[in-house]
Amino acid sequence: MYYKKPTYSYGLISSLIFSLFGFLTVYGQSETKKELIRINSNQYEMRSFVSELEADLQSKEAKINQVLKTKGWKKTEKLKDGSIVELKDIGTDGTPLYYTTLNDPSKQVSRANALYSDGLLDLGLDGNGLQVGVWDAGVALTTHQEFDTRAKSGDGTTEVSSHATLVTGNLISSGVKPNAKGVAYGAQVLSHNWTKDKIEVAEAAANGLLLSNHSYGIKSDRVPDWYFGSYIKTSKDWDKIMHNAPYYLMVTAAGNAQKSFDNESPNFGKTADGFDLLLGFATSKNGLTIAGANTKIGNKGELKEARVASYSSLGPVDDGRIKPDLAGDGSSIFSTNSTTNTSYDTSAGTSMAAPGVTGSLLLLQQYHEELYGDYMKAATLKGLALHTADDVDSQGPDYKMGWGVMNAKAAAVTLQNKGYSTLVDEETLLEDTTFSITVNANGTENLMASISWTDAEGEYINRGDLNNMTPALVNDLDIRITKNGKTYFPWKLNPKKASSAATKGDNLVDPFERVEVENAKGEYTITVTHKGRLKNGFQDFSLIVSGAQISKCSIDAPSNIGLLLSSTNSSTISWSDAEETLYEIQYKKFNGDNWKSEFVWENNFEITDLEAGIVYEARVRSICTENMLSDFSETISFEFNGYETELYAYEPFGFGESLKIMVYPNPATEWIKVEAELSKDAVYSIVTTLGNTLRKGSAIESIDVSDLASGLYILMVEDHSGMKSTKFYKD
Known part of the structure; x- marks a missing residue:
């Protein structure tokens, strides 16, 4: 068994000095830190995969051109609701796959505003110095007044997209119009056309990109039913990118097909119930798929009410994984428009919910770097978001909003308390080993432990099998909490009972598991194991724990000084x-x-x-x-x-009553006397407010002050029990 001693706060000293006194005035993703990410990315595998993707793209473009010529179809069209539709791919079964933007005719909901200057946590975070990638139907209007010079075309595309401009504004608008202010309003966006999204993301991720936003997906009314919830080649490709670039996290919109009635053969319920509507990269294991939510947030950042938006596509995916992962605000988002450099518009849909979450995650990366000097791996960031999300309705996750509504405030507090009441650790599990750690519950909140890992790309690809339940998971890790022979299991969902509440048991499909112990008291053991063989003989994972007493550190003010x-x-x-x-x-x-x-x-x-x-x-x-x-x-x-x-030869400091003194009369005219229990050895000093000593003598006698000028003075008395001071005024 592998036992890990809890990580206490000893490593905090340098980061605390910086954070407490502001010595670090410029934060950002420096070239040095990008190089560290490059080193941790599988450069050889990524280069090989990019070459494979480029060849695949050429082949697909040839097929698409042939189909367009034969069928007389349009490659790109704009629908009445403003959505852009483009023939982007050909499925393994020959189905033409149309990508579409996911708007439908943020920062408060995610609690990102708590992280700003003067926010509830007053952390001064805004994303400054960090870049986030946006892939969309075109590029944003980079000259818009809200972007300063912080929006740039990442691929040289000149075709400006209104949808990309809306998404980019939700991410980084500076607040020229205050109600259009973006979630990470100091960050920089690299805007791209979606034509070569996988190739460009793979290259950027291997070179240090932390996050990208994808508010588009496969159009749901143009695919056969077996596509819904399937793990297809594009799902696998994105998982492979994230697996080989462990600091990169993809955030994608779930889609707006809940009321579309497009899936006539869902894996649960009737078509009208709206389940089983996720498509393409929204079914990838390693990314975050974001649902839309209607919410009410209190003035202290508390979630008062939440329900899934009526448009938001629901899970489950076919193998039963918990998808969507999180929910964000997608209702009536006021943002930038591409008509002019000063135009704005209001939009709704999971297209708007996704960038609200993406921006919040970027702020959390900024905060972690400020606190601890480096960035979180994608599995850590994802795990932190899922661990701290606000639960909705019944306990545990569901197939509507995943683990709940994004709560950046709770996530930031979890980072703050690392080493005190929380753990946020990045670990490695070797094949045939066990990871174990013992913690004490703090007794004031539920003990909660999560593991999150970036899994290798799935081995099975669905090529036409309706509702096939073959798990996409490759390395199956397990987390348990035990005490006195009792075992606490993680949450899981059952796709055959998709509308039912989550249960607890052995989770066989998700690369994130969370265990909760209510009313926890005493000592518990957290254990991480694995089933079967581990691909490559190991699996990196992230451990997040809250509700624990990690350190015996005291936050009482020191006494007996x-x-x-x-x-x-x-x-x-x-x-x-x-x-x-x-x-x-x-x-x-x-x-x-x-x-x-x-x-x-x-x-x-x-x-x-x-x-x-x-x-x-x-x-x-x-x-x-x-x-x-x-x-x-x-x-x-x-x-x-x-x-x-x-000074304490007779009564060592800390083992007796501290000396307490008073002086009278105060104000004084001719003399003063010390009122305290003093030994015959006690001496006094009269000191000016500038620190100059005027006189000294025995403190047990009356002290003549008749010749002192009018003003404020300090009387210092030293005895065997210590030294104390008090102030007096001379008339």
């Missing part, structure tokens, strides 16, 4: 200890403008290069994650004397 000892050029501050806690200590000259910060794991810190006769201030706080910080401790003041002493 005080001086421990001094030397000729330094003083050491000490405070109460807590396990696995990072401390930030701040210090400065008394009434100085800027605090100096240091980070330590120990509960003491030596402040060096101090000046004798100067008064300093110090305070400490606990840090568990970027989102888990305590308040600062009380501020202590101390005068550095420049000689060596142990």
Whole structure:
């Protein structure tokens, strides 16, 4: 058995320093980070596959041209509702496959707005420095006023598409018109015509592209029934691209065919029920297929109501996988139009729901890079989105909106709490091994664990078999949570009972599994195993856990702060200890403008290069994650004397009552007296607000202040139990 010790927050120190103090002012996908993605992509396999795709494209274009010539059909047409239809492919059975844009006659629904500056989380995210690919019926109007210079043609296409412009605006519009502001309004779009989509995506993904949006698909009224829900060659091709470029994730619209009555032989129910309508790359395993939702969101980002949009295509796919994966807002989206550089339009459909999710995912990649210095693999990003989605209606996933409505706010909080109450880890399972980790439930929320992996392309391709249930899954991983002999299983759906609620059991078809333990208390073991042989002898996977006590870190403000000892050029501050806690200590000259910060794991810190006769201030706080910080401790003041002493020789710091002092009368005229339990050795210092020491003496006697000028002063008292200060005013 392979046992992995939980990952605590020790690796957070550098990222915390950057995120807390803003040292990293420019984020983005640098060439160095693109090179890391290139290294992790299977370049040889991708080059070979691109050559195969190019040859395949030439063959298909020849077949298409022959069909067009023989049948007298149009290759491209524009329908009355504005949709663009183009003969794009020839199926393995000879069926002409028409691609169509998926609009039908966002950021709030996905909670992406919580990640903006002044949003609920106030993270300042906008996608700046990141690129997202858009493939569509043409390219966006790159000169539109909402895009600045951030929309560019990625393939040199000059044919401008109104639909591509709408999609691009939903992604990156800057907000010249505020209600048209895009989800990732600082990002850059590389806009492409869909003609060579697989070839161009394969090349871009191998060279660092993280995300692409595809708001189009096969037109549902021009294919035989067996196509619906089938894993066909185009499904396999896209899975192969994602498998060989593990940082790249494809996001596609589910389609708008729910009321089309196009599938007369669905794998569940009657045609009018609207099930079994997903086509082409919408049935791929590794990508995200996005449904449209009608929702109500509260002012704190909570989902109050959600239902699948009446147009949105439903699953299941034929092998029973959970598709669509997620839902986004596709209703009445106001966005850019290509008529002029200042024109806008309103559109609805899964075409608009998909870019809302794509933009949210891009912000999460930006946030992960800011926190941890690198990007998530696609399986991690996908798993995070599914793990944190808002459940809808009955518990668990369904074939209407998958795992629920995208919740970027919850996903960002999961990233923030990594190493504290969550895990977001990228692991590898070797053949014939077991991965195991033990965690404690935090007792305040359900314990939830998910695994997500980018699976190898399916081995079976449907070539005409109606509702064939052969699984597309190649490497079947399993996750379980156990405690005291009881095993908790993941969610799964049954395509033969597509309208029924999800159940729990052995999931044989999905490359994402989620296990939940309600009212979890105590220690649990999370185990990941596999069935059969693993292709290539291993499978990378991502583990997401929430509702756990990963670290014993304390976010209580440190107590008992005080001086421990001094030397000729330094003083050491000490405070109460807590396990696995990072401390930030701040210090400065008394009434100085800027605090100096240091980070330590120990509960003491030596402040060096101090000046004798100067008064300093110090305070400490606990840090568990970027989102888990305590308040600062009380501020202590101390005068550095420049000689060596142990300040707590009689009563070591932390084992007695801290010294508490008051001074009276206050304001004072002639004299003051210290009110505290003092030893005969207690001494005082009177310090100006500029840090200059005026006088010293015994603190157990009345102190003459008659000759002091009017103003504010600090009285510092040092005794065996420590040093304390208070302020008084001299009339």
